[in-house]
Amino acid sequence: MNILNIFLSAGPQGGGGNPTISILFFGGMILVMWLFMIRPQTKKAKLQKQFIDNLxxxxxxxxxxxxxxxxxxxxxxxxxxxxxxxxxxxxxxxxxxxxxxxxxxxxxxxxx
The missing domain is CATH 2.30.30.140 (SH3 type barrels.)
Structure with a gap:
């Protein structure tokens, strides 16, 4: 079985799965987006501002x-x-x- 299917699958009771795991998965997605998209853009903007200020x-x-x-x-x-x-x-x-x-x-x- 796929690990993602294990975490997100319905339990033996037929419920919606463990909500804690879903929240952690969602938080992990936000962390990855921050690491690969938002953080590099802010670093680049900071360098651009520093470059303009040093002209x-x-x-x-x-x-x-x-x-x-x-x-x-x-x-x-x-x-x-x-x-x-x-x-x-x-x-x-x-x-x-x-x-x-x-x-x-x-x-x-x-x-x-």
């Missing part, structure tokens, strides 16, 4: 839209002035800066 003028960045530029000025209202070419500036939200794309762009190219 400074002169850093090269990539936005989530794929625009490459250099931080020209950090504004107080959660915006950044980005220079994409000499004389061309954009004002974008800090949350629009991609941590993954920026770190990929800053890695040296692999030489073969």
């Amino acid at each position: 400074k003028e002169g850093d090269k960045i990539v936005t989530i839209a794929g625009i490459h530029g250099k931080v020209k000025k950090m504004n107080d209202n959660n915006t950044v002035l980005v220079e994409v070419s000499p004389g061309t500036n954009f004002t974008i939200e800090r949350s629009a800066i991609s941590m993954e794309y920026t770190q990929q762009q800053q890695k040296p190219a692999d030489v073969k």
